[in-house]
Amino acid sequence: MESIRISKGRVIPVAFCVVGTFLLFFVYEFLYENVNEVMFIILGIVISPILPLMWTSRTIVEINPREKYIHKFVWLMGKKTGKPKSFGGIEKTYINAVTTSQRMTPRQKTTNTGGLKEYIGFLLLEDGRKIELIRDEDPDYVFEKMEKISHKLGTELSDNARQSNPT
Numbered sequence: 001m002e003s004i005r006i007s008k009g010r011v012i013p014v015a016f017c018v019v020g021t022f023l024l025f026f027v028y029e030f031l032y033e034n035v036n037e038v039m040f041i042i043l044g045i046v047i048s049p050i051l052p053l054m055w056t057s058r059t060i061v062e063i064n065p066r067e068k069y070i071h072k073f074v075w076l077m078g079k080k081t082g083k084p085k086s087f088g089g090i091e092k093t094y095i096n097a098v099t100t101s102q103r104m105t106p107r108q109k110t111t112n113t114g115g116l117k118e119y120i121g122f123l124l125l126e127d128g129r130k131i132e133l134i135r136d137e138d139p140d141y142v143f144e145k146m147e148k149i150s151h152k153l154g155t156e157l158s159d160n161a162r163q164s165n166p167t
Contacts, residue, residue, distance in 0.1 A: 003064040004152055006133050011057035011074055020054050052077050061133060063123070065090065065153055070123075070131060089126040093133075093150040095142055096120050097161035119161050121146040123153075 012020075024047065031040050053076055062071040068089070073082035101115040119142040121134035133149060136142050139161060150157040 002152065003062055003066070004149060006061045006063075006149070008059040008061060011059055012054050017054045021051060024051060049077075061131065063131075063153070072131075087125045087127065087129070090153055090155050091124045091126050092155050092158055093121065093123050093146055093153065094158035095139075095146055095161050096122065097139070119143075121149070123149075 010017075027047065028044065031043055035043065056075070056077050058075045060073055060075050062073070062084075064071075064084075069084040069086045071080070071082060071084035073080045075081075097117060097119050099115060099117045101113055104112045104114070106112075116137070118135055118137055119139045120132060121142050123131040123133055125131070134142050134145050143159060143162075146157055
């Protein structure tokens with residue numbers, strides 16, 4: 001069995017990356033206007049790694065069933081941060097549905113309640129630990145991805161979300 005890597009998404013959301021990029025350009029402009037040329041070059045070299053760090057940072061889960069370790073790490077410009085943790089075995093993979101709601105009460109004393117249903121794919125280890133692998137609002141997307149993962153791991157997939165609430 002080969003190792004599986006699952007990208008859980010960006011560490012810094014895209015909106016913050018865009019805003020941070022514009023702020024850095026404004027900082028560069030300010031430095032260009034107010035600092036001598038040598039100091040501008042030195043500060044530019046010091047500040048320049050911030051942009052790639054913002055745009056390339058990702059959270060990844062790597063599962064290696066052959067060597068029996070799970071590595072949750074943050075990937076920054078090709079470097080892994082975090083420590084792998086060993087496990088005894090994999091019991092199963094499964095999908096759960098979670099409904100979250102938020103109640104908003106403005107000054108007019110009318111209450112608005114908004115709800116969101118998410119589908120979460122988990123990996124259950126023999127020692128009882130649960131590892132979240134995938135989270136999305138689309139049940140078909142989660143089922144398709146979890147089906148591929150469970151096939152690669154050689155485990156059964158339990159779809160608790162569709163069993164409890166058929167649609």
